[in-house]
Amino acid sequence: MRRTLLQILLPALTAAVVIAIWMAINLGLSADTRFLLPGPGAVIDAFGDQRTELSRAAWNTSQGALIGFGLAIVVSVLASLLLSLSPLVRSSLYPLLMALQMTPLPILAPICVLWVGAGLKSVALLTFVIAFFPLVVNTTQGLISTDRNLVEFFDLCRASRWQQLFHLRVPAALPYFFTGLRIAATLSPIGAVVADMNAGTSANDGGGLGFQAVIYASQAKYAALFATAITTCVLGFLLNAVVLGLGWLALHHWHDSYERSDR
Amino acid sequence: MAVFPLDTAPRPSPLLGRMSAPPTVEFHGVTKRFGDGPLVLDRVSLTVAAGDFVSIIGPSGCGKSTALRLIAGLSPLSGGRIAIGGQAPEEAAAETAFVFQEPTLLPWLNVAHNVELPLRLRGTPAAQRAATRARVLDLVRLGERAAAHPRQLSGGQKMRVSIARALSLAPRLLLLDEPFGALDEMTREHLNEELLAIREQERWTAFFVTHSVAEAVFLSNRIFVLSANPGRLHTEIAVPLPYPRTPETRHSPRYHEIVANVSRVLRSVVDAVA
Numbered sequence: 387m388r389r390t391l392l393q394i395l396l397p398a399l400t401a402a403v404v405i406a407i408w409m410a411i412n413l414g415l416s417a418d419t420r421f422l423l424p425g426p427g428a429v430i431d432a433f434g435d436q437r438t439e440l441s442r443a444a445w446n447t448s449q450g451a452l453i454g455f456g457l458a459i460v461v462s463v464l465a466s467l468l469l470s471l472s473p474l475v476r477s478s479l480y481p482l483l484m485a486l487q488m489t490p491l492p493i494l495a496p497i498c499v500l501w502v503g504a505g506l507k508s509v510a511l512l513t514f515v516i517a518f519f520p521l522v523v524n525t526t527q528g529l530i531s532t533d534r535n536l537v538e539f540f541d542l543c544r545a546s547r548w549q550q551l552f553h554l555r556v557p558a559a560l561p562y563f564f565t566g567l568r569i570a571a572t573l574s575p576i577g578a579v580v581a582d583m584n585a586g587t588s589a590n591d592g593g594g595l596g597f598q599a600v601i602y603a604s605q606a607k608y609a610a611l612f613a614t615a616i617t618t619c620v621l622g623f624l625l626n627a628v629v630l631g632l633g634w635l636a637l638h639h640w641h642d643s644y645e646r647s648d649r
Numbered sequence: 650m651a652v653f654p655l656d657t658a659p660r661p662s663p664l665l666g667r668m669s670a671p672p673t674v675e676f677h678g679v680t681k682r683f684g685d686g687p688l689v690l691d692r693v694s695l696t697v698a699a700g701d702f703v704s705i706i707g708p709s710g711c712g713k714s715t716a717l718r719l720i721a722g723l724s725p726l727s728g729g730r731i732a733i734g735g736q737a738p739e740e741a742a743a744e745t746a747f748v749f750q751e752p753t754l755l756p757w758l759n760v761a762h763n764v765e766l767p768l769r770l771r772g773t774p775a776a777q778r779a780a781t782r783a784r785v786l787d788l789v790r791l792g793e794r795a796a797a798h799p800r801q802l803s804g805g806q807k808m809r810v811s812i813a814r815a816l817s818l819a820p821r822l823l824l825l826d827e828p829f830g831a832l833d834e835m836t837r838e839h840l841n842e843e844l845l846a847i848r849e850q851e852r853w854t855a856f857f858v859t860h861s862v863a864e865a866v867f868l869s870n871r872i873f874v875l876s877a878n879p880g881r882l883h884t885e886i887a888v889p890l891p892y893p894r895t896p897e898t899r900h901s902p903r904y905h906e907i908v909a910n911v912s913r914v915l916r917s918v919v920d921a922v923a
């Protein structure tokens with residue numbers, strides 16, 4: 387009980403301190419340099435003024451991030467199953483994955499636009515590319531790291547390959563999968579925003595937070611720019627919270643990374 | 650081995666062809682090497698009677714675990730032959746259960762699901778699994794902990810679950826590779842007594858690998874001492890203590906005499922390696 391109270395109080399305290407410092411710096415700035423750091427009040431006002439633009443942009447970015455993230459989950463799980471088959475498969479396919487991960491998003495973006503057109507499709511596809519790598523690497527590692535003793539036990543039970551996969555390798559890989567998922571959940575909203583800056587479009591109200599940030603910057607609406615930054619953060623936090631919750635549901639009964647419930 | 654015509658079979662058809670009694674186990678010149686490595690087991694020949702409780706002792710690396718894996722059919726022989734109730738290890742596999750040094754439980758399954766996993770993998774119906782689970786958890790006195798996950802159990806309890814899981818298959822041949830090696834003395838003695846108590850109810854032939862002479866003498870009616878590099882059968886020692894054995898058995902002069910004798914033999918074998 388005391389711990390849960392602390393767990394709420396401490397982050398709240400941190401937030402209060404950050405806002406206090408923020409206000410102090412804002413007040414300390416002279417009138418002609420105050421635009422460098424708009425105060426909390428100005429940012430809140432910007433949220434009000436820009437609520438139509440911001441909520442539409444947030445919705446568009448969320449769509450891109452979620453579609454890309456979801457696609458990355460499905461494809462990475464299938465790819466991991468393939469990659470876990472043998473070291474030969476891994477050594478032949480890893481360079482390809484690496485190449486995809488090594489190419490910076492601003493370079494991939496125009497290629498993507500060329501193939502599927504600017505807007506949601508491109509944003510989702512680029513987010514997929516960003517989220518895919520940590521997922522596939524971690525999940526594959528999990529699938530091939532099964533405790534040797536347990537594999538031997540399954541051999542002894544004369545378990546089929548499928549039984550070994552579903553009763554042993556997949557559950558054993560779950561903690562690794564969730565590690566990848568947490569990284570991917572952090573990268574996905576960021577990826578979607580950067581993709582939007584490079585491959586977004588305002589046509590059909592399709593612009594996301596990245597696009598909106600470019601517009602605000604060009605119009606010198608700095609308070610609105612800060613509001614955009616906060617919105618992006620909140621999206622990232624929400625996605626992370628969902629993933630953390632799912633991880634807890636899947637693992638807290640048995641995995642050592644969670645406290646014993648009966649301590 | 651009794652084989653019944655289908656219509657008079659006393660058991661459902663999946664069980665047809667089962668050994669009805671604990672099997673004899675025979676090694677005929679068994680040789681084993683891994684790849685082109687050195688000889689691990691060299692022409693080991695031995696005979697174990699039905700229902701025997703046999704311990705295998707010997708220096709580290711002499712091939713005790715390897716021998717168990719051969720009996721389990723987990724690894725092919727390089728030479729010679731093993732007959733389990735007249736069958737090859739692979740044929741007898743359905744009747745053979747293995748208990749490892751580690752409990753090797755699935756951490757994401759609770760005790761009940763861990764215990765019935767081998768049956769589930771064989772496609773046994775749920776009702777039958779539940780009955781078996783209740784029976785074997787009772788045998789190891791863990792009926793109350795059926796819903797617990799492995800990490801909530803002590804080392805000794807985990808080992809009991811592992812033994813219950815092995816028993817769930819109603820094996821006729823039980824292979825145990827240093828199952829109590831990681832436990833403290835008291836827990837180990839308790840589990841030794843429990844294992845013998847279970848043996849009074851369930852009939853199997855047992856191979857038990859251990860580094861503890863006292864444990865080997867308490868449990869078995871016969872002890873095989875292996876020598877190392879390569880692993881050969883050095884001596885076979887009978888343990889003429891009557892069953893059932895109780896904690897009192899450990900205080901009998903006869904018991905101490907046998908322990909001293911076996912220790913001397915083991916010592917000479919280990920010294921020969923060093």
Ligand SMILES: Nc1ncnc2c1ncn2[C@@H]1O[C@H](COP(=O)(O)OP(=O)(O)OP(=O)(O)O)[C@@H](O)[C@H]1O
Binds near residue numbers: 683710711714715716
């Ligand atoms: N899979 C394997 N591949 C190659 N060599 C192996 C393998 N398994 C065991 N060996 C070798 O076979 C020999 C016997 O090993 P084994 O595990 O049977 O010994 P052990 O008598 O059980 O020893 P310990 O008492 O330490 O458990 C060792 O020299 C070991 O290195």
Ligand SMILES: [Mg+2]
Binds near residue numbers: 713714715826
């Ligand atoms: Mg061993």
